[in-house]
Amino acid sequence: MAKILMKGNEALSEAAIRAGLKAFYGYPITPQNEVPAYMAEHLPLRGGVYLQAESEVSAINMVYGAAGAGVRVMTSSSSPGISLKQEGISYIAAAQLPCVIVNVVRNGPGLGGIQPAQGDYFQAVKGGGHGDYRLIVLAPGNVQEMADLTTLGFDLADKWRNPVMILSDGILGQMMEPVVFSEDGAVSEVDKPWATNGAAGRERNIVNSLDIIPDKAEKNMLRLLEKYDQIKAEEVRWQEHNTEDADVILVGYGTSARVARSAMELARKEGLKVGLFRPITLWPFPEQRLAELAKAGRSFLAVEMSAGQMIEDVRLAVNGVSPVHLSNRLGGMVPTPEDVLEKVREILEGRVS
Amino acid sequence: MKTVFQKPEALTDMPMHYCPGCTHGIIHRLVGEAIDSLAIREQTIGVASVGCSVFAYDYFNCDMQQAAHGRAPAVATGIKRVLPESMVFTYQGDGDLASIGMAEIVHAAARGENITVVFVNNAIYGMTSGQMAPTSLLGQKTATSPRGRTVEEMGYPIKMCELLATLEGPAYLARVSTHDSRHVLQAGKAIKKAFEIQQQKKGFAMVEVLSTCSVNWGMTPVKALGWLEENMIPYYPLGVYRDVTAKEGN
Numbered sequence: 001m002a003k004i005l006m007k008g009n010e011a012l013s014e015a016a017i018r019a020g021l022k023a024f025y026g027y028p029i030t031p032q033n034e035v036p037a038y039m040a041e042h043l044p045l046r047g048g049v050y051l052q053a054e055s056e057v058s059a060i061n062m063v064y065g066a067a068g069a070g071v072r073v074m075t076s077s078s079s080p081g082i083s084l085k086q087e088g089i090s091y092i093a094a095a096q097l098p099c100v101i102v103n104v105v106r107n108g109p110g111l112g113g114i115q116p117a118q119g120d121y122f123q124a125v126k127g128g129g130h131g132d133y134r135l136i137v138l139a140p141g142n143v144q145e146m147a148d149l150t151t152l153g154f155d156l157a158d159k160w161r162n163p164v165m166i167l168s169d170g171i172l173g174q175m176m177e178p179v180v181f182s183e184d185g186a187v188s189e190v191d192k193p194w195a196t197n198g199a200a201g202r203e204r205n206i207v208n209s210l211d212i213i214p215d216k217a218e219k220n221m222l223r224l225l226e227k228y229d230q231i232k233a234e235e236v237r238w239q240e241h242n243t244e245d246a247d248v249i250l251v252g253y254g255t256s257a258r259v260a261r262s263a264m265e266l267a268r269k270e271g272l273k274v275g276l277f278r279p280i281t282l283w284p285f286p287e288q289r290l291a292e293l294a295k296a297g298r299s300f301l302a303v304e305m306s307a308g309q310m311i312e313d314v315r316l317a318v319n320g321v322s323p324v325h326l327s328n329r330l331g332g333m334v335p336t337p338e339d340v341l342e343k344v345r346e347i348l349e350g351r352v353s
Numbered sequence: 354m355k356t357v358f359q360k361p362e363a364l365t366d367m368p369m370h371y372c373p374g375c376t377h378g379i380i381h382r383l384v385g386e387a388i389d390s391l392a393i394r395e396q397t398i399g400v401a402s403v404g405c406s407v408f409a410y411d412y413f414n415c416d417m418q419q420a421a422h423g424r425a426p427a428v429a430t431g432i433k434r435v436l437p438e439s440m441v442f443t444y445q446g447d448g449d450l451a452s453i454g455m456a457e458i459v460h461a462a463a464r465g466e467n468i469t470v471v472f473v474n475n476a477i478y479g480m481t482s483g484q485m486a487p488t489s490l491l492g493q494k495t496a497t498s499p500r501g502r503t504v505e506e507m508g509y510p511i512k513m514c515e516l517l518a519t520l521e522g523p524a525y526l527a528r529v530s531t532h533d534s535r536h537v538l539q540a541g542k543a544i545k546k547a548f549e550i551q552q553q554k555k556g557f558a559m560v561e562v563l564s565t566c567s568v569n570w571g572m573t574p575v576k577a578l579g580w581l582e583e584n585m586i587p588y589y590p591l592g593v594y595r596d597v598t599a600k601e602g603n
Contacts, residue, residue, distance in 0.1 A: 023435050049434045053427065054460035061424035061457070065431025068418045069398070069439075073431070091421050196416035196432070198439050200395035206410050207418040 003178040008146040008168065009034035011179045012076075012102060015147035017042060019154040020187035022071035023049040025062035027081060030114045031170040032104035035076040056081040060088030060101070067097035068207035070195025072154055076102035078170075079120050080111060082128075089163060090129030094209030096224075098157035100150065101135075102166045104173040107305075107332040115332020116170030116255055121309035124167050125283040132221060134228050136164045136235065137282040139253040143177035149280070151182075158190045160231055167282060169305070171255045171334070236288070237280040242268065243293055246275030248344050251290070251314050252303035253279050255334065260303040263340035274344055282310070290317035299347045300324045303340055305333075325352055361385030363394045365414045372479075374567040374574025376531040377405060380473055380544075381412055383537070384444065387545040388415065391552065397440040398432050400425045402454075404446035405479040413444075423454025426461035429468045440551055442469040448478045451487040451511050458513070458559075465522035465556035469547045472513060475564040476585060483569035487511045490584055495569070510588065514561050518594040524556035526594040530563040530586060532578040543593075555597055563589060 006014070013035050016024075024039040036052065043050045049066075053059035059075045066073040077085060082103045092099060103124065107117035124137045136156050138149040146168060153164040196205045211217040242264060243249055250260040257278040267274035277293065277300075279286050294300075300322055302311035308326045315324045327343040329335045346352045360366075363385035371377045388394050394415050401409035403422035410417035420428040425443035433441040450458050450472050461468065477495055478484040485498040488510050492501040502510075514528045525547055529540035540562055547558035563585050567577035593599070 023431070025431065051430070051434060054456050057424070058427040058430075058457055058460065061421060061427035062431030062434075064420070064424075065400070065418060065428035065433075066435045067431075068428075069432045069436050071435045073435070087421055088424070095419075196398050196418055197436055198396040198398065199416045204414060205416050208410055210407060210419055 008143045009173040011143045011147040012150045013038035015150040019151050020072045023066045023073040025059040027056045029078045029081045032076045032078045056084035060085040067099040070192040074100040078104045078106045079108050086129035092163045093133035096161040100153045105169045113332045118305040139167050232284040236284045236286045238286040239278045241276045243275035247273040248299045249275045251277045256303045262337035285313045287317035294318035294321035304328045361389045363388035367411045372568045376564040383541040383544050393440045400429045400443040402445040402449040409444045426457040444471045447474045447486045447488040462517045462557045463520050463522045469551045470559040472561045473564045475566040477569050479566045514594040523595050524597040525550045525558035528561040532581045
């Protein structure tokens with residue numbers, strides 16, 4: 001169980017290969033380029049296929065084909081490239097194909113920049129493509145989690161026959177931290193009797209998202225929604241620190257949660273009762289636990305590297321019981337713990353509405 | 354009782370939705386016959402596209418995937434790369450392959466992707482009710498070129514076999530027609546050849562099948578067959594544009 005110093009993007013890639021990845025289809029875009037480079041270097045030597053597609057659109061459709069053929073498959077990209085993949089992601093969700101999609105988020109909209117941001121939250125957790133569907137969205141908070149949540153992502157994708165998105169960002173992808181990989185080597189793959197891998201000795205299988213008969217389509221949708229309800233009941237994950245006595249609970253995921261944690265530590269040194277709530281699954285969102293934490297006299301402060309997107313889910317969860325404020329930076333700027341702490345002081349001193 | 358004619362095993366019993374006089378049914382049968390004759394049904398995975406052939410997954414009696422518009426060659430690539438011993442084909446129309454899916458088909462061909470592509474060119478969008486296609490002929494009247502296709506407004510129809518023949522990747526490229534029984538038989542041979550090329554792992558194979566759309570062309574089925582022969586074949590010459598096995602003297 002040796003510790004290895006790795007970039008987040010590399011740790012994620014290594015974990016995927018260890019999870020039994022059989023194919024990676026990608027297209028270059030910053031700041032996720034370490035992922036395809038790692039895959040090109042290692043995957044073909046370890047029993048998988050690496051292919052650079054002609055576009056993000058093609059890459060996600062290659063994922064559709066390989067996922068439909070029953071193997072563990074993934075793609076990675078960054079914000080503008082993820083926008084291009086949305087058509088394919090909608091089809092994959094509708095056809096109920098398991099796969100992992102990595103978004104190493106950069107700032108947007110448009111071409112934006114290549115600096116870390118969290119502006120793709122809505123796109124990841126509210127849909128992104130057309131139609132009623134959900135992705136399971138996992139938000140790593142350090143390099144170890146870039147690896148661990150990738151492993152979990154493949155397991156959840158197979159378990160629920162659903163696409164999983166790893167919502168990372170440019171900092172988590174590029175920074176180096178020690179990481180430990182489990183050495184048991186067990187790959188928990190499930191049987192896929194629905195896969196299209198040749199109808200030898202069985203009825204043919206069809207991978208499809210088309211349904212033009214409305215009453216049948218509605219029944220299929222209700223089955224899909226039932227699956228989403230089960231996922232909401234079983235797969236919510238989060239971490240919390242110092243929430244019991246907190247007057248202000250900071251809520252943040254990914255890089256923002258790291259900043260928020262530092263802010264919480266500074267605050268506690270000053271005797272301010274500040275806690276931290278870190279969603280790990282962004283969908284399903286840990287709304288029930290946030291609702292339990294909401295009470296009169298307690299405030300929430302969403303820390304985000306976006307215009308304020310996750311804050312909407314926090315507000316839905318606390319449902320008016322507690323006020324919810326925002327501390328954010330935009331354009332690839334990263335908030336500092338001092339910025340967050342200043343906002344905490346404003347809240348505690350009643351200087352915010 | 355002796356059976357003299359029957360449905361290929363590679364086709365299902367599902368009644369086809371194609372319009373009366375449409376040649377898709379003939380082309381489906383040719384694909385089914387090719388699969389039967391090579392005894393590859395149980396290892397074949399077909400990829401249906403978007404357009405009139407969107408329901409092809411209901412008609413081919415093998416594992417099938419339904420792809421987004423134009424993306425069938427990418428989906429087929431995804432399958433073939435992880436199941437290299439399987440036989441993978443796409444079945445695409447002209448809007449799907451030559452318009453929205455141009456990048457996917459060109460790059461699959463350039464990579465020499467070891468798949469079989471059945472490209473049905475009827476010079477119009479059928480499913481969406483008769484809009485101009487990238488392969489609509491100059492002067493051809495459609496719902497979106499009501500005064501006839503002009504070079505000034507809409508440019509030239511695209512010749513896919515000739516275009517892909519500029520690449521090194523393809524192993525087999527042929528254009529065939531369905532306007533009479535002699536040509537249907539030739540089309541069947543080309544489609545079978547395109548599967549054999551894949552079976553021999555020689556690379557990318559595409560057969561462009563000239564086809565009719567009597568409903569959207571506004572003609573009787575018989576007149577449509579004549580229109581194909583007189584108008585499409587002069588612009589889209591029939592023939593083999595690439596055959597790596599011919600080079601090898603096979």
